[in-house]
Amino acid sequence: MAKAAAKVLATSRKASRGAPGPCPLLVIAGLPAKTAEIAAATINNDEETRWRAIAIPFGDKDPIYTAEAVVDLMVQTLAFAIRGHPDRVISPDPSRILLAHVGAPCSDLLLDGFGASVMTIPLAHPEWTWPRGQHWRFDIKEVMPVVRRTIRLAEADPYESFRLRLEAFRRDDALLLPQKNFRLTKTETLEPRFRDLLRGQLTPAQIDAQVTTRRFGLKELKRFYGKTGGKNQSFAYDDRSLVFAKAHVGQDGNVHEIAPLAEGAPDQVRLRRELEGRFRFGTPLRSPGFQHDVQWTDGKPLVREPFVCIDxxxxxxSADHANVFASDVVTAAKIDAVEK
Structure with a gap:
């Protein structure tokens, strides 16, 4: 397993960078040992930016990305997100997470590992002419302008508008829906749409166009409004007409607490669950246990309704509603396994 540099995580911040607090996190992927740690340390020591950076070495030759190295980077990212919270109360520390990665034929291994927890921008050097057949990622003098340009891109539109949209936490925002359980059709969910968004193959507006929303009256969601307050709010509903109701109060609490990473070997599914439970496209979710209450209207109960639970x-x-969390963890009064 690629060894991450502890000194990168421990780099101190100068007082001139402003009051201490959550900072945006740049996760650098695809650089070799020759440049990875230097690139991260350079950002961490830059007094002109609030960004923090982490990086681990990836392969010198193809395939750049391996399952082992991707898991190692996910461990470092999650450790950064929950550090400084010994009482286990989850409060996402980075103000956002950007995965900046070198494009490669095996990039899907990396992008599918992090899933919808991060925003992604490829590290690209459009003017590179391959002198002596060498890739630019081996030359730190070429790497740093690319990394700094990527940070500037993240701080400008459309990425900045995208971040502000997510931070508004609209109750009917299609981009905050649980991707494995919201059905666009009988056979399609949001998950492949989110994958395409992260690869630059879809825009948020194109996803919005596929998700239907409307306002639901007090009588339609009487139990939900009675628990959370409000009335006549707008929510998304899927192909089944199940309502994905979202409130900013009355959350069921933190179901994402896990044993320390040192206990047992981490795996990609578990790490993705924890990251997606805390972040959506790089934006910290507002509260521990961010969830949608999925239900029928008019008090009709769920009766052996199919869901996908990542666990x-x-x-x-079978219940009056299902709690579907951002990571697609599902809890409810009664859950049965599907017989195979």
Whole structure:
């Protein structure tokens, strides 16, 4: 497993960078040992930016990305996100997470590992002419302008508008829906749409166009409004007509607490669950246990309704509603496994 540099995480911040607090985190992927740690340390020691950076060495030759190295980077990212919270109360520390990665044929391994927890921008050097057949990622003098340009891109539109949209936490925002459980059709969910968004193959507006929303009256969601307050709010509903109701109060609490990373070997599924439970496209979710209450209207109960739970795969829910978290963890009064 690639060894991450502890000194990068421990780099102190100068007082001139402003009051201490959450900072944006740049996760650098795809650089070799010759440049990875230097690039991260350079950002961490730059008094002109609030960005922090982490990086681990990736392969000198193809395939650049391996499952082992991707898991190692995910461990470092999650450790950064929950550091400084010994009481285990989850409060996302980075103000945003940007995954800046070198493009490669095996990039899907990296992007699918992090899923919808990060925003992604490729590290690209459009003017590189491959002198002596060498890739620019081996030359730190070429790497740093690329990294700094990527930070500037992240701080400008459309990425800045995208961040501000997510931070508004609209109750009916399609980009905050649970990707494995919101059905666009009988056979399609939001998950492949989110994958395409992260690869620059879809825009947020194109996803919005596929998600239907409307206002639901007090009588339609009487139990939900009675618990959370409000009335006549706008929510998304899927192909089944299940309402994905979202409130800013009445959350069921932090279901994402896990044992310390040192206990047992981390795996990609578990790490993705924890990152997606805390961040959506790089933006920290407002509260621990960020969830949607998924239900029928008019008090009709769920009766063996199919859901996908990242912890249990296919399940059947019987309850007045299902709590579907950002990571697609599903909890409910009664859950049965699907017989195979």
């Amino acid at each position: 249990r795969t296919d399940i059947l829910v």
